[in-house]
Amino acid sequence: MVNLQVASFKSQPKIIEIVERKGIGHPDTICDSIVEKISIELAKYYLKKFGEILHYNIDKALLAAGEAENKFGGGKIIKPMLFVIGDRATSSVESEEVPINEIVENCVYSWFKDNMRFVEKEYIKIQNEIKKGSQALQQIFKEKKRFFPANDTSALVGYAPLTKLENAVYKLERFINSSEFKAKYPETGEDVKIMGLRENDNYNFTIAIAFVDRFIDSEENYFKKKEEIKTEIENYLKNEIGLNGNILLNTLDERGKGEDGCYLTVTGTCAESADSGEVGRGNRVNGLICLNRPAGSEAAAGKNVVSHVGKIYNILAFKIANEIYDTIKKENYVWLLSQIGKPINEPVAISVEVNNLEESDKKEIEEIVNKNFENIDKFIEDLINSKYKVA
Numbered sequence: 001m002v003n004l005q006v007a008s009f010k011s012q013p014k015i016i017e018i019v020e021r022k023g024i025g026h027p028d029t030i031c032d033s034i035v036e037k038i039s040i041e042l043a044k045y046y047l048k049k050f051g052e053i054l055h056y057n058i059d060k061a062l063l064a065a066g067e068a069e070n071k072f073g074g075g076k077i078i079k080p081m082l083f084v085i086g087d088r089a090t091s092s093v094e095s096e097e098v099p100i101n102e103i104v105e106n107c108v109y110s111w112f113k114d115n116m117r118f119v120e121k122e123y124i125k126i127q128n129e130i131k132k133g134s135q136a137l138q139q140i141f142k143e144k145k146r147f148f149p150a151n152d153t154s155a156l157v158g159y160a161p162l163t164k165l166e167n168a169v170y171k172l173e174r175f176i177n178s179s180e181f182k183a184k185y186p187e188t189g190e191d192v193k194i195m196g197l198r199e200n201d202n203y204n205f206t207i208a209i210a211f212v213d214r215f216i217d218s219e220e221n222y223f224k225k226k227e228e229i230k231t232e233i234e235n236y237l238k239n240e241i242g243l244n245g246n247i248l249l250n251t252l253d254e255r256g257k258g259e260d261g262c263y264l265t266v267t268g269t270c271a272e273s274a275d276s277g278e279v280g281r282g283n284r285v286n287g288l289i290c291l292n293r294p295a296g297s298e299a300a301a302g303k304n305v306v307s308h309v310g311k312i313y314n315i316l317a318f319k320i321a322n323e324i325y326d327t328i329k330k331e332n333y334v335w336l337l338s339q340i341g342k343p344i345n346e347p348v349a350i351s352v353e354v355n356n357l358e359e360s361d362k363k364e365i366e367e368i369v370n371k372n373f374e375n376i377d378k379f380i381e382d383l384i385n386s387k388y389k390v391a
Helices: 028-048 098-113 136-138 165-176 181-183 219-241 307-326 359-374 377-383
Strands: 004-009 016-022 061-066 067-069 074-079 082-085 124-128 157-162 190-197 204-211 244-249 332-337 349-355
Touching: 004 359, 016 028, 028 061, 028 082, 028 098, 028 377, 082 157, 098 332, 157 307, 165 190, 165 204, 165 219, 165 377, 181 332, 204 219, 219 244, 307 349, 307 377, 359 377
Parallel strands: 004 349, 082 124, 204 244
Antiparallel strands: 016 190, 061 082, 067 074, 157 332, 190 204, 332 349
16 A cells, blocks of 8 residues: 545636647757657666666756748758756666667657658767666666665655646647648648637737748748638647637737748758757646646656655656546546655655545555556556556
């Protein structure tokens, strides 16, 4: 039995709710997605080569913007983006070297190839600053136990269900970055950012979409396509999501300024010249940045899959919250607190708060929580197999 506290709260309707999502081509999401890919591939390499996952944390990275010249009909990249990664990883076992640099490069280039239609290999430079880990943290991995000790003291929180606004923001971005949408509107880049605002029952969505300049031959053409895309998004919001809301698209645009008054890119991401990215500044593990919700103290992307509670508890808190909601159909929050050195299946504290908790709910909540911690090793296997996304 884990250290579990269950309490009740009464949900109060919020006058204002704000929710953000950064799409796959946003510089922050790019960083989160790539370090997570490196983390998983490194874990798989350790397992295949040495039969166990060794010490690493790959959760510090920066995507420094390059330079580009945007032109109607197609611009050019002047200076490539720079992906800088620096953290810690086991680089050798006895005389066996781990090809960390090769793994990093393969992950970076393959991620862009798989997710960004117009980013060529020469548009990206890589600076690998991964070093050996500290002796104290490496020691954790020498203890041959079923459950590793936590390598950090961290507090994480998950919640369920999503609100109407949260659900709408998430679905809108996925719609705009869907293969069907890109086939119909190839001029829309993967760099999509949505800021949703609900004031009482009024919904507003400010959306930024990086347009790909090779598909735009004039300022008139840009604004015509922008209006078509705006209408398409409005129809999806109303007919598929079931909300009436105001869509504002690329609000910095200004007619009469040519290329300077349009949101144009060569590659479909502003990371080519306008904005840099960093791990941990993007979406939470549920794919959203919800300003009215509590947030944990860690970003999950890139962290070790077997010992870093910043990844394990972060995702697990949302998993437990969703299972509780699926079972008792009530809004809930799940807080998990770890302590460095304590086994990951033994959190220092678990707190579950449920909207209008009834006595009959407690047993089901306890069963859900205990089952998850009893089977946390299976959950870790799912993390290694990329069952859960972190961006």
